[in-house]
Amino acid sequence: MNAKEHVKQVFEQVIKRNPNEPEFHQAVKEVLDSLVPVLERRPEYIEAGIVERIVEPERQIIFRVPWVDDNGKVHVNRGFRVQFNSAIGPYKGGLRFHPSVNLGIIKFLGFEQIFKNSLTGLPIGGGKGGSDFDPKGKSDAEIMRFCQSFMTELYRHIGPDIDVPAGDIGVGAREIGYLYGMYKKITGAYEAGVLTGKGLTYGGSLVRKEATGYGLVYFVEEMLNAKGLSFKDKVVVISGSGNVAIYAAEKAMQLGAKVVAMSDSNGYVYDKDGIKLDTIKQIKEVERKRISEYVKYHPNAEYHEGCKNIWNIKCDIALPCATQNEIDAEAANTLVKNGVIAVGEGANMPSTLEATEIFLNNKVLFAPAKAANAGGVATSALEMSQNSLRMSWTFEEVDQKLHNIMVNIYKNASKIAEEYGYKDNLVVGANIAGFIKVADAMLAQGIV
Ligand code: NDP
Numbered sequence: 329m330n331a332k333e334h335v336k337q338v339f340e341q342v343i344k345r346n347p348n349e350p351e352f353h354q355a356v357k358e359v360l361d362s363l364v365p366v367l368e369r370r371p372e373y374i375e376a377g378i379v380e381r382i383v384e385p386e387r388q389i390i391f392r393v394p395w396v397d398d399n400g401k402v403h404v405n406r407g408f409r410v411q412f413n414s415a416i417g418p419y420k421g422g423l424r425f426h427p428s429v430n431l432g433i434i435k436f437l438g439f440e441q442i443f444k445n446s447l448t449g450l451p452i453g454g455g456k457g458g459s460d461f462d463p464k465g466k467s468d469a470e471i472m473r474f475c476q477s478f479m480t481e482l483y484r485h486i487g488p489d490i491d492v493p494a495g496d497i498g499v500g501a502r503e504i505g506y507l508y509g510m511y512k513k514i515t516g517a518y519e520a521g522v523l524t525g526k527g528l529t530y531g532g533s534l535v536r537k538e539a540t541g542y543g544l545v546y547f548v549e550e551m552l553n554a555k556g557l558s559f560k561d562k563v564v565v566i567s568g569s570g571n572v573a574i575y576a577a578e579k580a581m582q583l584g585a586k587v588v589a590m591s592d593s594n595g596y597v598y599d600k601d602g603i604k605l606d607t608i609k610q611i612k613e614v615e616r617k618r619i620s621e622y623v624k625y626h627p628n629a630e631y632h633e634g635c636k637n638i639w640n641i642k643c644d645i646a647l648p649c650a651t652q653n654e655i656d657a658e659a660a661n662t663l664v665k666n667g668v669i670a671v672g673e674g675a676n677m678p679s680t681l682e683a684t685e686i687f688l689n690n691k692v693l694f695a696p697a698k699a700a701n702a703g704g705v706a707t708s709a710l711e712m713s714q715n716s717l718r719m720s721w722t723f724e725e726v727d728q729k730l731h732n733i734m735v736n737i738y739k740n741a742s743k744i745a746e747e748y749g750y751k752d753n754l755v756v757g758a759n760i761a762g763f764i765k766v767a768d769a770m771l772a773q774g775i776v
């Protein structure tokens with residue numbers, strides 16, 4: 329069968345079989361469209377049903393998570409773990425705690441994770457999980473009880489050689505600590521490699537906290553360097569003010585850029601003299617408050633309600649680091665009109681399909697999420713290595729490895745894009761490069 333027709337049929341089946349999951353459809357569409365030229369060259373992938381199999385999770389687990397709040401009231405949330413593909417390693421991917429979480433969101437994230445993890449060059453399969461639990465406004469004790477309840481079900485599905493969760497939106501070092509404590513208690517074994525993003529006192533890796541943001545900036549710097557450009561003296565806008573956004577800002581500033589705006593889900597701050605990152609860290613990492621607090625410390629900065637308008641700020645480099653579909657066609661057109669040179673996706677799928685098209689058509693240097701934010705999971709895999717070795721590497725060692733991985737991902741994605749006739753299109757390059765390794769492993773392992 330012809331490759332185009334094959335991809336079309338698989339996509340129709342995905343829509344039919346997974347109704348009401350628009351984010352999952354979107355993620356699949358982008359990848360499948362990129363694969364046509366590979367399938368034309370490699371008909372054995374079609375014969376072995378690789379595409380039909382890769383869009384179907386190996387296993388999807390949905391479970392009840394009951395917990396009791398500080399006033400004694402009972403709540404019931406829903407927990408998810410989608411074990412998408414284990415062809416090249418144990419399932420690996422974060423847990424997201426956010427009220428918007430549903431099966432379709434976890435599937436889109438798990439699907440993306442397959443290709444991202446493959447791009448790192450490390451032996452990790454793709455998975456994702458989470459809950460519709462809202463951590464905002466909850467006490468530490470409530471967060472702990474929720475995490476413990478979540479783990480009393482999740483533990484039976486995970487393990488250092490089976491499935492290794494980590495953080496994502498709403499899940500950071502605090503949550504990983506509570507999750508790990510309960511896993512250890514239930515199993516009665518010190519299996520440090522079952523979770524990553526752990527604290528440094530019990531098996532965590534240096535640089536994991538910084539890794540996604542730093543990795544994003546390393547990737548974008550490489551993409552800029554290839555065109556004789558760099559972060560130096562560039563004006564940068566970063567959405568979000570969570571883990572990814574904060575460390576993207578830190579590295580961009582270290583490379584000489586000026587970060588002028590950051591946001592949360594309520595609004596954004598604009599500081600034309602450059603955001604003071606220590607203030608953001610204090611508000612977000614220590615006090616867990618809203619970004620609007622920033623102007624109390626820096627009265628010359630502006631706070632604006634609503635997070636979307638952050639993309640109206642004129643900038644050279646835009647780094648969306650909050651959530652999916654935060655840049656739509658309108659925002660993309662505004663960024664282009666304002667002269668944006670590069671867009672680097674720190675969040676997963678932050679640009680809609682239309683927005684991505686607009687960037688590519690306007691020759692904006694575009695670093696797609698799967699490639700550009702892979703530094704987090706890559707460093708998680710380095711954490712797993714250190715846990716297996718029962719050793720820990722220095723900050724410099726891990727940072728150097730992370731840097732090399734990001735440079736390699738850039739080189740592979742851009743080389744493959746060019747080989748297939750899509751020079752400078754890193755969307756196609758990343759999708760193809762990520763796919764081939766997984767597809768070859770699936771081919772070798774038979775129809776399973
Ligand atoms: P955090 O929870 O630390 O921060 C998330 C940030 O994004 C917060 O500022 C949050 O604002 C904002 N945000 C979240 N959801 C929305 C929404 N629906 N609308 C507007 N703003 C929103 O998460 P991370 O920094 O870890 O994750 C950010 C993105 O990066 C996600 O897409 C995640 O999947 C991706 N990612 C994360 C990796 C990691 O290692 N952590 C690795 C690779 C990708 P508020 O506090 O108001 O909710």
Ligand code: 2IT
Binds near residue numbers: 444
């Ligand atoms: O989207 C992602 O890559 C993550 N949230 C990190 C996953 C991980 O296992 O470190």
